[in-house]
Amino acid sequence: MKKIILRILVLILVGKNGLAQNNKVELAIGEKVSKLIKLGDSDSYQIELKKNQFALLNLKQIGIDLKITTYAPNDKEIEEFDSPNGNNGNEIILIDALSNGRYEIKVTTLGEDKKYKKGNYEIKLIGINDSVKSHLNNTLKTLYDRNHIPGFGVSILNAEKILYQNAMGYANMKDKVPYTIETVQNIASISKTFIGLSLMKLVEQEKLTLDTPINELLPFKIVNPYFPNNLITIRHLATHTSTINEQGFYHKAYILQDKEALGKYDYHKHFLKELNSAKKNKRLPMSDFLKRHLSVEGKDFKKKSFFKAKPGEDWYYSNTGAALAALIVEYVSGVPYDEFVQQNILNPLQLESAAWSGKVTDKYTLATQYDFRRNPLPKRTIVTYPDGEMYINISDLSKYVMSYINGNIGKNGIVGNVYLKEMMKVQHEQMEGDFKGRRDGLFWEHSKSGVMGHSGGDYGVSAFMYLDPTTNLGFTYVCNIMPLESDYSNAESRSIWAVLKRYANFIHRSN
Incomplete structure (x- = not known):
């Protein structure tokens, strides 16, 4: 017993x-x-x-x-x-x-x-x-204290207001300048969404259609030499299905401004190769650069600047395709692209901090960009600036996302609701190959997790801007470092982004 x-x-x-x-x-x-x-x-x-x-x-x-x-x-x-x-x-x-x-x-x-x-x-x-905001503050602080990211800003928002925003770390590590919600930094390829919105403005004004062949709008001819009878359209540029292959020439668009910085720091070979290339490049007007490499009339035209695929069928990410779309905005509107965006997007949305490279006002602190070893990267610009050279702070980026959420719930904004929804809806889905399952709007990404928006990653920059179309909540994250896949800063960035999405609904309910 x-x-x-x-x-x-x-x-x-x-x-x-x-x-x-x-x-x-x-x-x-x-x-x-x-x-x-x-x-x-x-x-x-x-x-x-x-x-x-x-x-x-x-x-x-x-x-x-x-x-x-x-x-x-x-x-x-x-x-x-x-x-x-x-x-x-x-x-x-x-x-x-x-x-x-x-x-x-x-x-x-x-x-x-x-x-x-x-x-x-x-x-x-x-x-x-007991407070989700305090909990989120502490969680972000814990992640930041791992000491892999120089500085970052985040936000959660709905259609009406910013529900949560925070920033941590340094805009400039050497001078101990804090990174705040007002710090301005580059958002890389998120810049392309301004091209999409500009195109839809011209569609609304009936100055072009998404299926207008680009050769009807450009002063020089661009065709895929492997499929010369298949015309490239605006839609193809905006969905990255134009078949442009820029791998052999896009690096020539970068211009290094601070050439003396190369000998000062121990840059990783990935960055050093890019910097040395940019050091040799000469600035050209954007139209001349694009014609030179993409038009059969161009001085440096090569057949291999296009993939052996029919335009519209397969997804190949193209920065120069985006720049071509911005150039078309210039030609059709009769206004330089940067001025068009200023007049039709930045001013109406009151995005005061937003500016193209080199035009950020002294009113705002500009974040220094770092490599993954936390070396400050020398300043550089790009000839095809519309594809990745917008600078903005986290507060104004949040307001920008609000405009898309309002469009998603049926309100008019920069363009009519119908045109904004057209930009955001899936225009192309990749059915095979390495990118099978990829879905894109017009310079607009649809994630497998259900959110949509755009991300950006470049030279000392990582940025995310997405909204959930079911909850109509948006979230943004920017930091002044570009993590490599194997680097701890990459894992930290992913953790920050995951935490932000995790607590979006909690934050919304607490407001």
Whole structure:
């Protein structure tokens, strides 16, 4: 009888996954627990939360790859946390309490690399918050403190107002100039959305159609030499299906302004190659550059500047295709492209900080751009400036996204609602090849996650601008560094973006 009773007691004490309930360590705010863990082992921790509270924890991996799983008070699994940072690095852990009770945090070894049979970790409960804004502030601060990004700005917004915005770090690291919500920086390819909006303005004015062949609007002829009878249209330029292959000449569009900076810093070979190329380039008017490389009449025209594909069929991202579209805006409107955007977009939306490269006013702090080693990058401009040289701060970028949300809910803005929706709707879906599943509007991206907008990444810049068409919430993120895929700053940027989207609805409900 004693043995039976003992077995019953053991079964009562043993919880899910075979872990004794009294083995769960209670975490206190601010306390750091350090542990040695062997391959195949797991540890469990718990915290007490009230409904609608938010918990923030951090786990530092030291020599072993770990997975963290959170459980609700009813023992139901909530979420797994496992960033692609291998055996070392930090995992941020977030719990959004939907009920009162004790929440479990289980730490498990992954064992993907068998040679690492043991390692250490440190886990810390950073804070518990009743306010989602305070929680988001603390989470972003924790991510920033990893020290991989110089400075960044974020925002969450709806059709009427900015619900949340924040900025951290430095616009200039050497001079300790803070990065604020008013700091202006380049947004790279998000600049292309201004081309899309400009085109729709001309469509609304009946000065062109999306299916107008570009050779009816340009003073020089452009055709794909492999398919000369298949005319390239405005729609093809705006959906990146024009078949332009710029890989052999686009680097010639960059102009290095600060040539003396090359010898001052230890730049990665990726950046050094670009900088040395830009150092040799000579500035040309945008129309001359495009004609030179894309028109059969051009001095440097090559057949390989086009893919062996029919225009309109396949997606090939093209910066010069975007620049051609901007040039068409100039020719059709009779106004230089930068002036057209100023008069028809920036002024009506009151985007006071927005300006093209070299035209940012002294009223705003301009963010220094850094490589992933945090070396300041020398200033450079690009001949095809409409495809990636818009500068703006996070507050005005948020107002810009609002204009698209208002269009999505049926309101008129810079252009009539019908024309804005035409720009945002899917115009091309790639059905095969490396980019199968890719969906695009007119200089407008549709993500597999359901959000739409545009991103930008270039020389010392990373930027995101998206909206959720189902909730009509928007979010933006910009930082003054361009992370490489394998770099910690890339993982940090992805984490910031994921956290922003995670709490968008919470922020919306709290306003």
